[in-house]
Amino acid sequence: MTAQHDEARYVGEGLPHRSLQPGPIAVEPMQSEAFVDAVRAGGGDLQPLGEDTRGLVWLSEKRADELQALLDQHPGIEWVQLPWAGVDAFSSVLAGLAQSDESARPVVTSANGAYSEPVAEHALALVLACMRELPEKSRAALWQPERTGLSLFGRHILLVGAGGVAQAFIDLVQPFSPEITVVRRDASRPVAGATRTVGPEDWREGLGSVDAVVLAAAHTAGTAALFGADECEALPEHAVVVNVARGALIDTNALADALQSGSIKGAGLDVTEPEPLPNDHRLFTLPNCVITSHSADTPEMTKPLLAERVRFNVDAFMSGRPLRGVVSVGDGY
DSSP, X not given: OXXXXXXXXXXXXXXXXXXXXXXXXXXESSOOHHHHHHHHXXXXXXXXXXTTOXXXXXXXXXXXXXXXXXXXXXXXXOEEEOSSSOOGGGHHHHHHHHTSOTTTSOEEEOOTTTTHHHHHHHHHHHHHHHHTTHHHHHTOSSOOSSOOOOOOTTOEEEEEOOSHHHHHHHHHHGGGOOEEEEEOSOTTSOOTTOSEEEOTTTGXXXXXXXXXXXXXXXXXXXXXXXXXXXHHHHSOTTOEEEEOSOGGGBOHHHHHHHHHHTSSSEEEESSOSSSSOOTTOGXXXXXXXXXXXXXXXXXXXXXXXXXXXHHHHHHHHHHTOOOSSBOOTTTTO
16 A cells, blocks of 8 residues: 555545646755655756745744744745644744735645554554553553453444544544544534544533543644543543544643543543653553653654655646645634
């Protein structure tokens, strides 16, 4: 299975965008052979940043101020490719673009959908680890006489988010014959493979029957602290919570309280709030919590996948076809 095939499956329907004027493409703020090669493989005219630049591949996930300054200095840029699926690090840039005229601002694309499979794989690993009590059992220094843990087969999974990671996760868990409830903003658009699709106003009603919660939604103003004390309290005591999205979707203190009190069985966190989590944070001491330090998609995994996204979008940009991973600058994702 090629990276291009995976992208086509998990990138989603995509957002429409205005017609773009192709031209020279720059790679900033650092050069990388893999992405330089990807631009060339897509048929792009790779050139140093200048007045004629029309496409920009931005490879830093943190230097938002520098990107903003660059866009201000080069108003002719038509398209910007960002390096990650989540674009919250560039929220200030996107907010500024949202205030400008659509016909004059660049179209922004992310890696949305490109990293779906490795992140979904990690989410499944965390669900299984928590249900099978692997965090506790891996710390045991003696043989344990009691045999404990839960099976995932036939369980009810609440999946918050309906993007590429969610779709890849649904594909991965099909052999377990689960009941899957997906939460998405537009519940009128059913998610393939899900038992049901519900909206943001309805999902909390069924928490009492949920065995595993998987958070895979974008971080926006509407999803901040989405899962807190009330949600933990509504879950059964055997339920587990997994987050492979952004740490800010969970109220960290409320989750820690629920884990300590035993009101939920366990949690698997690839992301935390704050991040990095302080070394003395109590979550590190809880035997029913596993923290994987934002490693669901390592550089080794993501580099070839991002290179394929760059190649595809360069080809689309140069030939006037729709780009993949178009960001809604108004919504921030």
